[in-house]
Amino acid sequence: MASRSDFFVSSRILGFFVLSLLPTAEAFDGGDAVALLLGMTISIVGFCACLGWYARTRNGQL
Numbered sequence: 001m002a003s004r005s006d007f008f009v010s011s012r013i014l015g016f017f018v019l020s021l022l023p024t025a026e027a028f029d030g031g032d033a034v035a036l037l038l039g040m041t042i043s044i045v046g047f048c049a050c051l052g053w054y055a056r057t058r059n060g061q062l
Helices: 004-020 030-058
Strands: none
Touching: none
């Protein structure tokens, strides 16, 4: 009998395969590209801010 981790690995591979069949999004103009870059930048900065907040509360500095 297959282990539980084998099931998760095979389901991830199947999920990536299904996602690869979907059509990709294309930037139609410069505004779309700028919005994508701005959104990614805000997301990364927000993630780092949350990570820093978590680290400070874990160390008792906040």
